[in-house]
Amino acid sequence: MRELVRTNDMVLVSAITALLDSANIHHLVLDQNMSVIEGSLGILPRRILVHEDDNRAARELLVDAGFAHELRADE
Template sequence: MKELIRTNDVVILSLATSLMKDAGIHAMVADQSMSVLEGSLGLLPRRFLVETDRADQARRILIDAGLEAELKLP
């Protein structure tokens, strides 16, 4: 799995997940359970991960959707 986005914004994570589902790319949001440690304040960023072999395709989809500013550098 390759990390493409690290954010606290659940809307961005939801959009990215939906885009990957539509494209048939396996994706997951890591660190969702960290809220137990932080007290549900949303301070710890979540990581958006996609299949390593389809990361370039996933990156293009996210850029086309206007999420370029959210992407981690390659």
């Protein structure tokens, strides 16, 4: 799995997951249940991950949608 985005912005998480869903790119959003533990303060960022095989397509999709500035470094 490769990390695409790490953010505290739940609207951004929702927008990106909707884009990935529409492109049929399987993804995981990690740490979203941590908000219950942290008290919903938004301190812990959520991470959006895609399978290694979908990494390039997902990154291109997000760049085309104007989210290039949100992408994590592709290591």
